[in-house]
Amino acid sequence: MSDLQTPLRPKRKTAVVDFLVQFRWIVVIFVVLPISFTMYFLTYLGDIRSEMKSYKRRQKEHDENVQKVVKRLKDRNPSKDGLVCTARKPWIAVGMRNVDYKRARHFEVDLSAFRNVLEIDQERMIAKVEPLVNMGQITRVTVPLNLALAVVAEFDDLTVGGLINGYGIEGSSHIYGLFSDTVVAYEIVLADGRVVRATRDNEYSDLFYAIPWSQGTLGLLVSAEIKLIPIKEYMRLTYKPVVGNLKEIAQAYSDSFAPRDGDQDNPEKVPDFVETMIYTPTEAVCMMGRYASKEEAKKKGNVINEVGWWFKPWFYQHAEKALKKGEFVEYIPTRDYYHRHTRSIYWEGKLILPFADQWWFRFLLGWMMPPKISLLKATQGEAIRNYYHDNHVIQDMLVPLYKVGDALEWVHHEMEVYPIWLCPHRMYKNPIKTMIYTEPGFEQHHRQGDTHYSQMYTDVGVYYAPGPVLRGEVFDGAEAVRRMENWLIENHGFQPQYAVSELNEKNFWRMFDAGHYENCRRKYGAVGTFMSVYYKSKKGRKTEKEVQEAEQAILETPIAEGxxxxxxxxxxxxxxxxxxxxxxxxxxxxxxxxxxxxxxxxxxxxxxxxxxxxxxxxxxxxxxxxxxxxxxxxxxxxxxxxxxxxxxxxxxxxxxxxxxxxxxxxxxxxxxxxxxxxxxxxxxxxxxxxxxxKPSWKIGSSFALKKTTKTLPKIQINDDSDLIDEDSLLTEEDLKKPQLLSSDCEVGSTRKACKNCTCGRAEEEQKVEKLGSTVDLSNFKSQCGSCGLGDAFRCATCPFKGLPPFKPGEKVSLSANFLTADI
Missing domain, CATH: 3.40.50.150 (Vaccinia Virus protein VP39)
Known part of the structure; x- marks a missing residue:
């Protein structure tokens, strides 16, 4: 899209709700700000009290609280109680999507006690924390140790549980990925009450990869072990102005952290932190940060800017000065830099309090800033909430780095929202296809920022009132979000689920991959216990019947083939x-x-x-x-x-x-x-x-052999057929009695064969004559001459076998029972 002209829109008629929004600052100053400050102070005291306890005691209390959660889940009656939800009130959540699903019948589990830092392990470089620990709390503990989470989200109120189950990003995500990518292990309470520890390489590795973006619909997260990195006291921040069209701004942004030679893992070429803010279609400021020691920051000539003080200019307005004064460098205390957008809520604070960025307000009431987002939601009412849905945009578009220019032009044409926040992040190629995943075959193209194991994405943050709304023109926020979601689907982009979504279920699963997520919901019993992530993100109220029908449909859907x-x-x-x-x-x-x-x-x-x-x-x-x-x-x-x-x-x-x-x-x-x-x-x-x-036989398995059985042939007799009489088969000759021949041989002990012998006597007499049957067995003489030498010299058929040797001429008598055939 090269034409950056926005479409002409008719003027919008003003209504009562416009008046309420315009003067909402009165409620914010006199109600929201004092209560917010009080809540911040009480929370701070509670955190200090918790930090005074030993790690051992915190862990013991954690284990006791986990058992309470287990008991609560086991007490649930699936036939009577609704689906499991946390007892956290809907208005407390920081996200902009509504939580109307909690208005239907549901089964609450209280997790309010899970807000402690359980351990900071400096040897393993791991922080073990509970899900309600927020970013302000964790940086207050780790930064004095010159340690920090690899990814620290900007807002103080963002919690670990929300950043894991939902979405979390920071200026270091181009190195470490999203917040969930830095997690080493999850402690999860499953639907049946089992407590499991899921890591990348244990028996629950499939659950480990399914937890991010699942919105707590697979189990209840009760703790997480997160990667720590060493840091220094200051951030050396370079502000670089960029002037040009949106495509040129996108290229300058890419060059600020992604070397064109592809050496993305070289720390000398890649800054520790990076972000870009686009103020107009032709103006932007790229910021690159590197950790710096206290000694370096305090060298003569270096500028130190403690942006965390309440009276300081808001960070986005301070960075905008680079467009006039040119590129400059300054040193910011590390913790101040982490939370640089907290006081102004990026730039949304100016819509809530139009004069809050003025010096006099910052000096007098800036110490109470920012108002808690949860209180802003609690005091806005249904009419104001619908107004924001229709006339305000709070969306993040996660797009591949090489498509950032196209995304910026689309946002300008369809929404015309400025400033725009750009923050890169790695999307890793996981061994399991998760809900968000890299483009197939991305590693073959070798695009800027990509490596063989990760693809570079960018969060295009769109937070403000669109240009048409500021000009009093008609703007359909729901339709704009719907077109944005379709654009993301077509360009392999993703929409974080904290925001308002207009996706129907079909398009939701076109954007995200359901295969592994649904398989884990079945495997770990989440179906019928926890609500599906789509129905938890869906806009509008969900009835109990609607949710039950959706859960049953999931059970009836065939599981992935494998x-x-x-x-x-x-x-x-x-x-x-x-x-x-x-x-x-x-x-x-x-x-x-x-x-x-x-x-x-x-x-x-x-x-x-x-x-x-x-x-x-x-x-x-x-x-x-x-x-x-x-x-x-x-x-x-x-x-x-x-x-x-x-x-x-x-x-x-x-x-x-x-x-x-x-x-x-x-x-x-x-x-x-x-x-x-x-x-x-x-x-x-x-x-x-x-x-x-592959054969399906397993060790120890058995199967029955088919044994062949002997069966006699079956004779089928037809009673209607005539039988043959056996007597009819015999002739007269067959019936005659045979005549036996009488023997002519003589009878007696000395009988001899007759001339016409037919009984075989003649043949026997001839055989006896040939064998010399008249041999004198009583005085047998050796024919070979070796019989007298002993058995070693006798032949195999010698009749003297077994007798002692004898001399020549010596009379030897054989046993009378020798047969003629034995000699």
Whole structure:
């Protein structure tokens, strides 16, 4: 969009509510400010009292309070009580979205006691805090130790729980990511009363990645362990004015923290803090900060500006001076810098109190600033709240860094809101696809600010009355927000959920990813206990029936088919190719983890961790036997492996390679290995694919064998058929009695065979004659001459086996029971 002319709008008719908003400052000065100051003072005293306790005592009280929460959850009757919500009053929350869901029947759990810093571990560089600890409280504890959270949100009242379950960013987010990215561990009370500690690498790692942006709809956060970093006493801040169009301002902003040579992790080239404020379509100021010691700050000639004093000019107005005086540098006390936007509420304070930025007001009443946002919400009423929804914008647009220029032009054309706040943040490529996620394949483009493990995003903060409203023109705030949300969906952007949202449920889950979030809600019993994040963010009042129907719909929705590991031996694996192949397999929802240049035989996944392994091969030898074994290790029992190859070989060679790969899979223990036909929906460069399954047998499992049973053949007799008479099958010859031949041989002890012997006697007599049956067994003589030497010299058939040696001529008698065949 190059045309920055805003559309012409008709004049808006004034109403009574305009008068109430214009003179609201009276209520703010005489009611809100005194009560706010009193609440700040009482809260401060309570924090000091808590800080006087030892860490051990705080931890003991924390454990007791956790058990109260557990008991409260276990006392809930799901059939009678409503969904679980915290007992925090709706007006106390800092966010601008309404919390009308609490007006329906609900089950309250009191977390008001969870507001203590439990421990500052300087060895592990970890701060363990409860969810209601706010930023003012944590910086008061850590800054004197020259420590700070890696990401410190600007407002004092922002709490740890809100920054984790919702959204938190600061000027250091281009290094450390969002506030939730700096969390090491969560302590969560689940729907069934279990208390678990979720980290990136323990058994609750899936819950760890699902907690951010979930708005407390997975469990109750009772503590968090957050990363600490070393700091110095001052911030050396450089103010650099920029004059040009919005695209040029966007480029100058990118150059202020993202080296064009891609060396994003070099601390010499990247400042510790960065932000940009755009005052008009052609004017902006970029600010870059680096930590500095007290000695450096107090050197002669250096300017120290303690912006935290109540009588000091508001920070955004002070920074605007760079447009007239040019670039300059000053040193700000670190804690003052952290909370630089608190007194003015960025620049919203001027709308609430039009004269609050004047020197006389700052000197007389500035010490009571700022009014608590919660009290401003509590005193505005329904009419004023609807007025702000229609005629005021408080939105953050999270967009990729390379699209910031387009986003600025869109905001100017559709909303015309100034100043605009720009703050970069890293979005990490997590092993699990979370509600917000990087653009698929971003690492292939090597854009400014990106690394191989993170994509650079920017928060485009739009907080003020739009230009048309200030000019008295018609402005439809709800429609403008709706168009903004559609623009974000089309450009892979995100809208923080603290703000008013016009998204319907379909578009809400187009912007955010529901797969992993919904899986965790099912797994940890949140469905039916905690409200879904969409219904918690939805604009308007939610009835009990509406919420119950939504929860039942979630239970009836099929769960995601499972996790997917996709790897290749090439440098690039197109994500679209993975999804196309999985879609052909019938898997619509999945959580793919991509591994490129997989030359080793180890996959970065635990055993039995994924449901599907997708492999894209270019090399003929890939995958080898060792890698197939690794695939079998990471697959769950019954999991599927898909192997696609890119080859220029002929059809015959392809068939041969396919059969070899099928045989490899079978020898590696896979089942049902078969070739896949590459369908037209898949890229043409794919030559073939093979699919196989891992056996679902587990250690210790058994299954029944099918035993074959012996069965006799069944004879089917038809009673209607005629039977054959067996006697009819015999002839007359068959019925004659056979005549037996009489023996002609002589009878007696010395009988001899007759001439016509038919009984076999003649054959037996001939055999006896041949064998010399008349041998004298009583005086047998050796034929070989070795019989008398003993068994060692006798042949195998010698009749003297077992007898002692004898001399030649010595008479040897054999046993009379020897047979002729034995000699």
């Amino acid at each position: 996790s997917v590991l996709a790897f290749t031996d090439d440098g690039v694996l197109p994500v679209s190719l993975v999804f196309d192949a999985l879609r052909e397999l019938g898997t619509e929802k999945c959580e793919p983890q991509i591994v490129t240049l997989s030359s080793s035989n180890q996959l970065p996944v635990g055993s039995s961790a994924v449901d599907i392994v997708f492999t894209l091969c270019r090399s003929i030898e890939f995958p080898n036997e060792q890698l197939l074994g690794e695939i079998s290790r990471v697959l769950k029992p019954g999991g599927t492996v898909l192997i696609y190859k890119i080859s220029d070989a002929s059809t015959g060679e392809t068939d041969k390679t396919t059969s070899v790969l099928e045989r490899k899979l079978l020898l590696s223990g896979f089942l049902e290995a078969k070739a896949l036909q590459v369908k037209s929906s898949l890229p043409s460069e794919l030559s073939f694919g093979v699919k196989a399954k």
